[in-house]
Amino acid sequence: MADKNISTQEKWDTIYSSAEKQPKIASEVLRENQHLLPASGKALDFACGLGANALLLAAQGLETHAWDISEVAVARLAEEAEARGLHIHTEARDLVAQPPQPESFDVIVSCHFLERPLNPHLLAALRPGGLLFYQTFTLERVDGAGPQNPEFRLHENELLTMFPGLRVLVYREEGLVGDTQRGFRSRAMLVAQKRS
Template sequence: MSQSDAARWEARYQAGTAAYAAQPSAFVLDWLPRLPRGRALDVACGLGATAIALAEAGFDVTAVDIAPTALARARTEAERRGVTVDWQCADLSDLRLPPAQYDLIVNIHYVNRDLTAQFAEALRPGGHVLFEQHLRWPTPVDGPGSDHFRLRPGELRHLLWQLDILHYAEGPFDGRDGERLALARAVGLKHH
């Protein structure tokens, strides 16, 4: 991610225009009861709502984002709710994940194909990936205006090729506030 991307996200969080990030991912919340607890990584965590939900569910969470303002707000909210998260400010385009460190990796609404390619190696055997991203769609939908920030149909399955796919869905979904979203969602499992 370039410095201009970092500045753009920082400005969005400072201006409060990323309010959608203040709620945990419904997709993650739906899958949480089915997942074994352990060490979790939330990439591009934004305001930390999903990372906090993971911590409240019993995970040992590391959450990474490029925007210091978002992380400061996330840290304050985690403290208010009495949970501990390891908040890390980093440029995800430069991030190198350590091998076999995580039982869960969560990637919600962030596209970085090089980082995604590291997920299988970064998982411990039996670990899961929960991935949700905007999808290119033939009719108007809410979300990113640029196809650069959307996956092509079928691309997510290809990105997670090293994992067993337990769940895969693509298509239109209703957003929390009535938006019409086109999303790709997948749950991947690393072999034991």
């Protein structure tokens, strides 16, 4: 692994070593659109962290894979999955160096990991008819959550244009319109399908 990514791994291992024991609940894009998931198939939680999304996918009955650069995070996810009687294929993996293979997943969930050069790999990794669930932070924000570096936050409507060719099923980005104390703020979400 390149030096840059060893330090990325160390950074995230440190964070996950001191994080709360339980994974947080699954991301809104998955919880609110769970009914769109297929009854079977192969799913990937991309940069899974503690894997709340992977746990939901596995509980749904999908053959679930969960990859993250942090060995600590995937080890904790494997433990949690076992405790819940679920099977998840966890892997400590640098996704920049080793993105997924083309046409290898029916469902890909990518949350709070904006690495734009990987977008073509995500697109290619979907099987025909496959679904992408994507959510991450926007530049327009109402709170301090997420990365402070603007490079790692979405521009207005950027997520709508990031995966050309997919059929958009759900898009939500509320910016600063209306009552900013309510709604889905500081993030954008997309559910989109690869054409068969």
